[in-house]
Amino acid sequence: MFENLNEKLERSFKMLKGQGRITEINIAETLKEVRRALLDADVNYKIAKTFTETVKEKALGQDVLSAVKPGEMMVKIVHDELAGLMGGKSVDINMQGNPxxxxxxxxxxxxxxxxxxxxxxxxxxxxxxxxxxxxxxxxxxxxxxxxxxxxxxxxxxxxxxxxxxxxxxxxxxxxxxxxxxxxxxxxxxxxxxxxxxxxxxxxxxxxxxxxxxxxxxxxxxxxxxxxxxxxxxxxxxxxxxxxxxxxxxxxxxxxxxxxxxxxxxxxxxxxxxxxxxxxxxxxxxxxxxxxxxxxxGDIVSLVERAQEQFDAEQARQLQKKLAKNQFSFNDFLSQIQQIKKMGNLKDLAGMIPGMGKALKDIDIDDDAFKHIEAIIHSMTPLEREDPAVLNGTRRKRIADGSGTNIQEVNRLIKQFDETRKMMRMVSQGKNMGRMMGNMRRR
Missing domain, CATH: 3.40.50.300 (P-loop containing nucleotide triphosphate hydrolases)
Structure with a gap:
């Protein structure tokens, strides 16, 4: 959401690049672009004008610390004013009365x-x-x-x-x-x-x-x-x-x-x-x-959504399985289903700082897990619990049953093995440097 507005505001902040101080001269063009971005987003003209005047008043003459660039300071001021424009804080629904x-x-x-x-x-x-x-x-x-x-x-x-x-x-x-x-x-x-x-x-x-x-x-x-x-x-x-x-x-x-x-x-x-x-x-x-x-991004909302789907008992059981290297395709499928419950995949990705812009022109289908689920559902109970039995004959049968091909089945099994190894390392408290080293070698 708001991809176009985000892009235009970001472009306007770049105009302050290389400046050591926010002044009336170097801020004029920036605020002109900010106002234009708001108007293009269909914001009321009077509100857009008042908004930029307030930002100008708060920004003018502020000393820019060596660790903070003018553009970054402007982002902070605009952020606070945007939040204020939309109300400043959330307001609960009135739940008085019975009913x-x-x-x-x-x-x-x-x-x-x-x-x-x-x-x-x-x-x-x-x-x-x-x-x-x-x-x-x-x-x-x-x-x-x-x-x-x-x-x-x-x-x-x-x-x-x-x-x-x-x-x-x-x-x-x-x-x-x-x-x-x-x-x-x-x-x-x-x-x-x-x-x-x-x-x-x-x-x-x-x-x-x-x-x-x-x-x-x-x-x-x-x-x-x-x-x-x-x-x-x-x-x-x-x-x-x-x-x-x-x-x-x-x-x-x-x-x-x-x-x-x-x-x-x-x-x-x-x-x-x-x-x-x-x-x-x-x-x-x-x-x-x-x-x-x-x-x-919006990491707080992302964490809250994850916590809503979090099952403490299921997590404890998963921890035990990881410690014994018993993480199965059934567990893998369960994790996928919890992610899907969190909401639209592109919306979730947009909550991660920087990801919204990276995914701007990429379409992430809500059925992105469809092929993975089809492959796992085509496995027998034994194959899901013990992936080691998945020989060439079984993989061919799974591909035919899931409407995929042998390459997709092999790719999923490889991804599953890598995920299982990584999750086991994390569960056993292996140091992050070693884990990152293993990932780079792949």
């Missing part, structure tokens, strides 16, 4: 229904909530069915009133039902509406009035850029919502919505959607997003 009632609002096609399912899964998993989804979109024919499918996938019930065209009545009845059935969280999905549609805006205002939600979240498609910001302002004038959700941030978005929306509506961005899968939902951290915009 907690969350109302979801937004434009048609912004991804409200999918987000409702993602939020239910997120709060069920992270906050141990017992959610109830409410099908309040009575206009879009497939909306109720879509919410039911999402509910089944995450094992969350969906309250519906088939045939009803009264969202207010449905929402009130759903809260009563939630209290009776012991649900401590109610997420009300509503119909997409246009800000200019007075009747529909009155309707969602009536839903708000009837159920007094503890949290109103405005869902907006980040790919709509500056239009998203303008719409957010109109919705906020009517609903006074509590937070913003940016969906489709993994797409070819220019970033304008993420950088402008906080300043325009003075409401925090609380969540971002980073993919189609139901676990592709992240809490919004302004500082981490500023890191990613400037190509610094």
């Amino acid at each position: 907690t009632v969350i109302l979801i609002a937004g434009l048609q096609g912004s991804g409200k229904t999918t987000f409702s399912g993602k939020l239910a899964k997120h709060l069920k998993t992270k906050k141990a909530k017992n959610p109830l989804l409410v099908a309040g979109d009575v206009y879009r024919p497939a909306a109720i069915d879509q919410l039911k499918v999402l509910g089944e996938q995450i094992n969350v019930p969906v309250y519906t009133e088939e045939g009803s065209k009264e969202p207010v009545k449905i929402a009130k009845a759903a809260i009563k039902y939630a209290k009776e059935k012991g649900h401590n969280l109610v997420i009300v999905d509503t119909a997409g509406r246009l800000a200019i549609d007075e009747e529909m805006m009155n309707e969602i205002a009536a839903v708000k009035e009837a159920v007094s939600p503890h949290e109103i979240l405005f869902v907006v498609d980040s790919m709509t850029g500056q239009d998203a910001v303008n719409t957010a302002k109109e919705f906020n004038d009517r609903l006074d919502f509590d937070g913003v959700v940016l969906t489709k941030l993994d797409g070819d978005t220019r970033g304008g919505a993420a950088l402008s929306i906080r300043s325009v509506v003075n409401k925090p961005i609380k969540f971002v959607g980073t993919g189609e899968k139901l676990d592709a939902l992240d809490v919004f951290y302004p500082e981490r997003m500023a890191d990613r915009i400037l190509g610094m």
